[in-house]
Amino acid sequence: MLACDRRVAIGAPSLVFPFGTHGMTLDDLTRWRLHQLVGADEAERLVDGRHVVACEEALALGLLDGRYDTLEDLAAAEAARRRDAGGPGVAAEGESYLRPGETPEQAVRRAAAPMRGAFPPHTGS
Known part of the structure; x- marks a missing residue:
């Protein structure tokens, strides 16, 4: 982190x-x-x-x-931040990491799958 x-x-x-x-x-x-x-x-x-x-x-x-x-709130804030900043990292119009029919939550789970497999979530308190 x-x-x-x-x-x-x-x-x-x-x-x-x-x-x-x-x-x-x-x-x-x-x-x-x-x-x-x-x-x-x-x-x-x-x-x-x-x-x-x-x-x-x-x-x-x-x-x-x-x-x-929510992930949607994060996505909206990041899109605004990148749009305002311009430059590298700004997605082209219509470009998205989301696959067709995929929700932002599903995309995050897909992206995090290798790390989550290597480091299972903490379950204790």
Whole structure:
């Protein structure tokens, strides 16, 4: 997540930082990036122990760039942002990642399938 250019949430997810309780440590690049996003004190707090960060706190810390209620809301906001910005990454008129008859939710699931297979969703609290 830290390596992404944009980090957005659909709904109100919580982020889990399990590093300390699993005997894990961050690589130097990930730690550096986390420090950039949230500052040194918050970064060290998040990697020391197990922390569950609610969506609103994640937004306030800078871990997320935005939160949307639905995929459709996100798609509309991104289309407007790209249209306003112009340049690379702007879809041509009529161009879409969606396949015929596919909903945005189905497209996101299709795009995320390889990653979801490698890293199953967290189910604990």
